Amino acid sequence: MREFTVLVVDDEQEFREITVKRLEKRGLKAKGAESGEKALEVLEHGHIDVVLLDVKMPGIDGIETLRRIRGLKPLVEVVLLTGHASVDSGIEGMKLGAFDYLMKPIELDPLMEKLADAYEKKRLHQEKIEQAQLKRHMAMPG
Amino acid sequence: MEMNHYKRIWLRMTGAFCLLITVPVAVLVLVTSSSLKDAAIDKLQVSLGRLIEHKKDVVALFLKEKEDLLTMLVGMYPIDFLGRQANLDRLFIAVNKAGSIVDLHVIDSSGKQLAYVGPYAQSITGKNYYDSQWFQDVMIKGSHVSDVFLGFRNVPHFVVAVADPLKTYVLRATINSEQFNKLLLSSQIGWNGESFIVNREGTLQTPSRGGLTELDAEDKALLEYHEGTAMVRREETIVATRWVKDSQWCLFVKAETEESLGPFYKVRNDIILVIVSTSIVFFGFAVLFANYLLRRLESEDRKRAELGHQMVQMEKMATVGRLAAGIAHEINNPLQMITSQAGWISELLPDEDPALVKNIDEYKKAIEQIRHHVRRAGAITHRLLGFSRKISAEKQNVQINDLLEETISFVEKEAGYNNVSIVRKYAEDLPVTMTDGPQLQQVFLNLINNAIDEIGQGGVVDITTTREDNNKLVVEFADNGHGIKPENLKRIFDPFFTTKEPGKGTGLGLYISYDIIKKLGGTIAVANRKSGGAVFTIVLPVINLGASR
Numbered sequence: 001m002r003e004f005t006v007l008v009v010d011d012e013q014e015f016r017e018i019t020v021k022r023l024e025k026r027g028l029k030a031k032g033a034e035s036g037e038k039a040l041e042v043l044e045h046g047h048i049d050v051v052l053l054d055v056k057m058p059g060i061d062g063i064e065t066l067r068r069i070r071g072l073k074p075l076v077e078v079v080l081l082t083g084h085a086s087v088d089s090g091i092e093g094m095k096l097g098a099f100d101y102l103m104k105p106i107e108l109d110p111l112m113e114k115l116a117d118a119y120e121k122k123r124l125h126q127e128k129i130e131q132a133q134l135k136r137h138m139a140m141p142g
Numbered sequence: 143m144e145m146n147h148y149k150r151i152w153l154r155m156t157g158a159f160c161l162l163i164t165v166p167v168a169v170l171v172l173v174t175s176s177s178l179k180d181a182a183i184d185k186l187q188v189s190l191g192r193l194i195e196h197k198k199d200v201v202a203l204f205l206k207e208k209e210d211l212l213t214m215l216v217g218m219y220p221i222d223f224l225g226r227q228a229n230l231d232r233l234f235i236a237v238n239k240a241g242s243i244v245d246l247h248v249i250d251s252s253g254k255q256l257a258y259v260g261p262y263a264q265s266i267t268g269k270n271y272y273d274s275q276w277f278q279d280v281m282i283k284g285s286h287v288s289d290v291f292l293g294f295r296n297v298p299h300f301v302v303a304v305a306d307p308l309k310t311y312v313l314r315a316t317i318n319s320e321q322f323n324k325l326l327l328s329s330q331i332g333w334n335g336e337s338f339i340v341n342r343e344g345t346l347q348t349p350s351r352g353g354l355t356e357l358d359a360e361d362k363a364l365l366e367y368h369e370g371t372a373m374v375r376r377e378e379t380i381v382a383t384r385w386v387k388d389s390q391w392c393l394f395v396k397a398e399t400e401e402s403l404g405p406f407y408k409v410r411n412d413i414i415l416v417i418v419s420t421s422i423v424f425f426g427f428a429v430l431f432a433n434y435l436l437r438r439l440e441s442e443d444r445k446r447a448e449l450g451h452q453m454v455q456m457e458k459m460a461t462v463g464r465l466a467a468g469i470a471h472e473i474n475n476p477l478q479m480i481t482s483q484a485g486w487i488s489e490l491l492p493d494e495d496p497a498l499v500k501n502i503d504e505y506k507k508a509i510e511q512i513r514h515h516v517r518r519a520g521a522i523t524h525r526l527l528g529f530s531r532k533i534s535a536e537k538q539n540v541q542i543n544d545l546l547e548e549t550i551s552f553v554e555k556e557a558g559y560n561n562v563s564i565v566r567k568y569a570e571d572l573p574v575t576m577t578d579g580p581q582l583q584q585v586f587l588n589l590i591n592n593a594i595d596e597i598g599q600g601g602v603v604d605i606t607t608t609r610e611d612n613n614k615l616v617v618e619f620a621d622n623g624h625g626i627k628p629e630n631l632k633r634i635f636d637p638f639f640t641t642k643e644p645g646k647g648t649g650l651g652l653y654i655s656y657d658i659i660k661k662l663g664g665t666i667a668v669a670n671r672k673s674g675g676a677v678f679t680i681v682l683p684v685i686n687l688g689a690s691r
Contacts, residue, residue, distance in 0.1 A: 012475065014411065014479060015475075015478060015479060015482065017262075018479075018482045018483060018486055019482065020485065021418065022482070022485065022486055025489055066627060083471050083472075083475045083478065084471050084474075103520075103524055104474040104478040104520075105477035105480070105481045105483060105516055105519075105520045106478070106481075107475060107477040107481055107517075108482070108485045108489075126339075127611075129277060137380030138650070
């Protein structure tokens with residue numbers, strides 16, 4: 001599996017920590033952020049491939065954070081994860097371009113799978129863009 | 143309690159209607175009857191007045207006729223002529239053709255009888271009348287009419303006496319009362335009416351039909367002198383009195399009101415009959431009307447109670463739903479931590495030296511158990527939160543009959559094993575509706591499965607679709623099982639409520655069905671059939687967006 005970077009955004013510290021630990025043990029790079037604001041900050045300054053985003057958080061919630069991530073880093077894929085019943089917010093999230101909507105409790109294997117899929121999508125996307133840029137580059141007379 | 147309540151209302155309504163009818167009718171009867179009676183009595187009094195006036199004239203005329211006759215005779219013949227017996231005899235025969243004069247006396251001014259013709263010659267001849275009251279009367283006033291008396295002959299008669307203008311003699315005639323009486327008897331009113339004459343002392347001058355010989359105290363009280371006709375109304379009679387013959391005699395005419403009011407009573411009875419019969423008819427209408435109103439009231443009350451019950455149920459379900467969602471959410475986070483931590487252990491375990499960790503297999507097993515039970519709990523919370531349902535935001539036109547048919551095809555085999563038959567009663571003109579087919583199918587599947595589980599061997603499930611009010615679809619799932627206990631009817635849609643054996647059902651099927659139908663804008667209700675078994679009724683709106691089909 002390719003190595004990629006995951007940002008875990010959740011206001012619950014224990015969850016953040018264990019998820020980061022386990023992802024790292026599986027060979028990924030992982031960071032934690034306790035709020036939407038913090039996540040945006042991390043995204044701006046560091047390299048992040050996939051965001052695992054809790055929907056219900058104090059401060060700006062998951063949906064709003066998602067919207068801002070879209071504006072800030074359109075290529076970053078976002079997987080929503082919640083313990084909540086809000087089917088509506090799930091639909092809302094999908095409309096805003098989230099990669100998927102997951103429900104707690106979830107085990108690590110399916111979570112990893114989703115994250116990997118999300119990364120794969122991001123990678124393909126990025127590749128396409130790079131190729132397009134390359135083509136344009138090559139087409140330009142030296 | 144309920145029955146009593148309605149019975150009371152019914153009684154009050156009928157009572158009020160009856161009062162409304164009977165009171166005016168009774169008043170009408172009383173007023174009409176009394177005014178009719180008054181009118182009848184007035185009429186009676188008028189005719190009584192006319193009669194007595196007429197009789198007065200007849201009596202006066204009769205007396206005057208006699209008096210005039212005598213006056214004429216004394217004017218025509220001097221005392222010398224009439225004083226002779228032979229002349230008087232001839233005169234008597236001449237004037238007494240009618241036979242009303244019994245005898246004639248000729249008396250000179252000294253009271254000595256000069257001549258007499260009549261049946262009592264022996265006993266009267268030679269009598270001197272000078273001291274008699276009537277003789278004095280005649281000598282002063284010129285004429286006299288006596289009261290009736292029996293006289294020597296024990297026959298009622300009265301006397302008319304007239305003096306000649308020079309008062310040299312008196313001619314006196316005894317008049318047979320019989321003729322006089324006849325005049326009065328013919329003037330009676332009714333079978334028990336009376337008509338007679340009394341003198342000032344109240345002695346009867348003519349016989350009464352009722353056999354009266356003397357006036358009673360009540361009638362005597364009427365013997366006050368009065369001008370014209372006096373009318374006294376008593377309880378049962380009306381008495382008219384009139385003074386005649388220079389106020390010496392009083393003419394009495396009595397009529398019994400009851401008897402005379404015969405025609406009035408007949409009219410009154412007719413009126414009462416008509417009124418009573420119309421009252422009875424009205425009463426019948428009142429009862430029918432009250433019944434009708436009561437039926438309306440009862441059905442309105444029932445509808446309102448049903449509606450209230452539905453509202454309560456909906457509110458309860460909303461509260462319960464929120465509660466369940468909240469709890470599920472609160473449980474999901476700890477579940478996540480449990481599974482994460484357990485997963486973490488399982489990931490770290492392989493790093494340990496198996497020689498140092500004696501029970502490594504037990505740990506692995508325990509971790510697997512923990513994860514299994516978290517999955518189990520998670521499955522429940524996910525179902526409860528509706529998250530495991532497919533999110534299909536897209537609604538499409540669904541033909542409910544087709545959807546039912548498809549659903550039945552899933553369960554028909556199982557139904558066959560259980561020897562349960564499914565009877566379809568589809569409305570052919572069922573319109574399509576915009577709805578979420580897969581979710582609706584889940585509800586149908588739930589209900590049919592429940593029914594099959596409930597009835598067991600040999601049961602029948604009736605599935606009926608109907609169209610209601612043009613914009614509603616009704617789907618009914620009826621089984622012929624044992625039905626639902628009344629105390630469970632209210633809780634049957636509650637989450638985690640189940641009557642199945644522990645472990646056989648989560649108690650979420652009907653809750654989820656309820657939730658789905660509610661989200662689709664419909665209602666679901668349950669009731670027991672009268673014939674046994676339960677019936678679930680789903681009502682869905684017909685939603686028709688632009689181009690249907």
